[in-house]
Amino acid sequence: MSTSSAAAERAAEPSAELRRRADEARGFLPPEEGLALHRAACAVRAEVAGPLLEIGSYCGKSALYLGDAARRTGRVLFCVDHHRGSEENQLGWEWHEPDLVDPAVGLLDTLPHFRRTVQDAGLEDVVVAVVGESATVARWWTPPLALLFIDGGHGEDPAHHDYECWAPLVAPGGRLAIHDVFPDPADGGRPPYEIYGRALASGAFVELEGCGSLRVLQRLDAPLRPTSRPSVR
Numbered sequence: 001m002s003t004s005s006a007a008a009e010r011a012a013e014p015s016a017e018l019r020r021r022a023d024e025a026r027g028f029l030p031p032e033e034g035l036a037l038h039r040a041a042c043a044v045r046a047e048v049a050g051p052l053l054e055i056g057s058y059c060g061k062s063a064l065y066l067g068d069a070a071r072r073t074g075r076v077l078f079c080v081d082h083h084r085g086s087e088e089n090q091l092g093w094e095w096h097e098p099d100l101v102d103p104a105v106g107l108l109d110t111l112p113h114f115r116r117t118v119q120d121a122g123l124e125d126v127v128v129a130v131v132g133e134s135a136t137v138a139r140w141w142t143p144p145l146a147l148l149f150i151d152g153g154h155g156e157d158p159a160h161h162d163y164e165c166w167a168p169l170v171a172p173g174g175r176l177a178i179h180d181v182f183p184d185p186a187d188g189g190r191p192p193y194e195i196y197g198r199a200l201a202s203g204a205f206v207e208l209e210g211c212g213s214l215r216v217l218q219r220l221d222a223p224l225r226p227t228s229r230p231s232v233r
């Protein structure tokens, strides 16, 4: 492949078929934000080594966009999720989907749905499920990341843990994408907005793009200055 056709391949949008599959997948990422995520992952310079990694996969919607970007850029996507759902997915909460409960154990289990979504899209060779608690996986994770997408638990502890454990692993030149960032509290919960603020305040990230509630930042060649949670300042 020539240099110009390789660049065109990297810049291309997902196929209509992939977009249709992403639209049909269960989950919470609007199509325009999925495309922005795809662009962000494709735009990471090839010299920036490392895989893509998302925290929070649910049934695989965002994994389709990022998996397609991984394929186009010669990378791999790791998808970290315990597949037991976030707080808001549990019985009695707004985003509970009863058919996702495994009756044998009485707990949510989105892993079979995730696997099916990825398999149907032909992305199993570039999308690797890591089933576990985000903080536990982070404790043993060392390779730098070309892109980190934070879309796991949106409560205060999970969101701030995800930032604290994983953001330092983004490689210089790599991207940090955060979902459900709502500057106006009337639009949604605070923790994703707070960690976005911490990333900017750390001096190690600059903002590149916003689309809906998605924010895409780039890691500078600078260490993260320590920041604390707003509620404990």
Ligand SMILES: C[S@@+](CC[C@H](N)C(=O)[O-])C[C@H]1O[C@@H](n2cnc3c(N)ncnc32)[C@H](O)[C@@H]1O
Pocket (backbone or CB within 6 Å): 026, 027, 028, 029, 055, 056, 057, 058, 059, 060, 061, 062, 063, 080, 081, 082, 083, 084, 085, 086, 087, 110, 132, 133, 134, 135, 151, 152, 153, 154, 158
């Ligand atoms: C908002 S959903 C992810 C949506 C997904 N990105 C999409 O495109 O539809 C959040 C996911 O994070 C997972 N999750 C929440 N807290 C977690 C934690 N501490 N460790 C691992 N996964 C977690 C939940 O199981 C859930 O599937």
